[in-house]
Amino acid sequence: MTPNRKNTQNLTQPVLAETVKQDIERLTVEIQELYCLDSVPWIIGYSGGKDSTAVLQLVWNAIADLPPHQRTKPVHIISTDTRVENPIISTWVHQSLERMAIAAQQQSLPFCPHPLQPEVQDSFWVNLIGKGYPAPRQKFRWCTERLKIHPANRFIRNIVRASGETILVLGTRKAESQKRAATMAKHAEKRVRDRLSPNASLPNSLIYSPIEDWGNDEVWLYLMQWQNPWGHSNKDLFTIYRGATADNECPLVVDTSTPSCGSSRFGCWVCTLVD
Structure with missing residues (x-):
């Protein structure tokens, strides 16, 4: 079980660093135990944020520390490109x-990376110009479902068909928003196993959120103090965030409770959902 956490905003840097170290x-x-517990494949949602x-x-380093004969279960990494993303991102x-x-x-x-894209009939320009849809707005976010949710869900369903079930590993955190915290708390009440929540939109898939209790400070401290294991620069990632609105990255979207991220650098350049 996740221990009760302190308000990390009031912690000094050395104390926060020690807290993050203990968490890691x-x-x-925990990751190693869950990974070795069964043969259910994992899918990690990756947005680059x-x-x-x-x-x-976290998952990469945990599995890398396992003996070679134990790290055989596939871990799929999925990332959805809407084809109208910020070119830099x-x-x-x-x-x-x-x-x-x-x-x-x-x-x-x-680890098996999989770049995903929406199908042609779901693409932004086909819907906006070809089908005459109005520009997306808060009460009609047709873009979220077609550009982000459908490609991810299609991949997840294919894995479920092949393996019977899957575990979806996400970077969702309660600190993202009150709505997100409420949604995660609701799903936590229906957990069938410790730390694994049911996926309301996809049967036979469970959601694992390792950093659900982390705040922004903990996330950045971890990224800045622990080296990226696949060779990408976390310091460059920090640079990308400079000037972006606070905490508005685009995560892997699997439901419509995820807020729009058009007002940040992580979002579609055509986004009309900017406040």
Whole structure:
């Protein structure tokens, strides 16, 4: 079980660093135990943002510490390119996925990156110009479902069909918003196993959120103090965030409770959902 956490905003830097170190040690053991518990494949949602990077880094390092004969279960890394992403972020993510594939092979790890895209009939311009849809707005966010949710869900369903079930590892955190915290708390009440929540939209898939109790300070401290295992620069990631609105990255979207991220650098350049 996740221990009760202190308000990390009031902690000094050395105390916060020690707290994060203890969390990492605990999460490493937890990830290893969950990974080795069964043969259910894992799917990690990766957006290139800080939260998904932190989660992937945690899982990568935890599995890398296992003996070779125990790290055979596939871990799929999925990232959805809407085809209207900020070009800088799109390039960043694609380069990261390429490095993951190379590093996984070199380190003999079971990570398999999968760049995803919406189908042609779901693409932004086909819907906006071809079908005459109005520009997306808060009460009609047709873009979120077609550009982000459908590609991810299609991949997850294919894995479920092939393996019977799957575990979806996400970087969702309660500190993102009150709505997100409420949604996560609601799902936590229905947990069938410790730390694994049911996925309301996809049967036979469970959600694991390792850093659900982390705040921004903990995420950044981890990324800045622990080296990226697939060779991408976390310091460059920090630079990308400079000037972006606070905490508005685009995570892997699997439901419509995820807020729009068009007002940040992590978002679609055509986004009309900016406040």
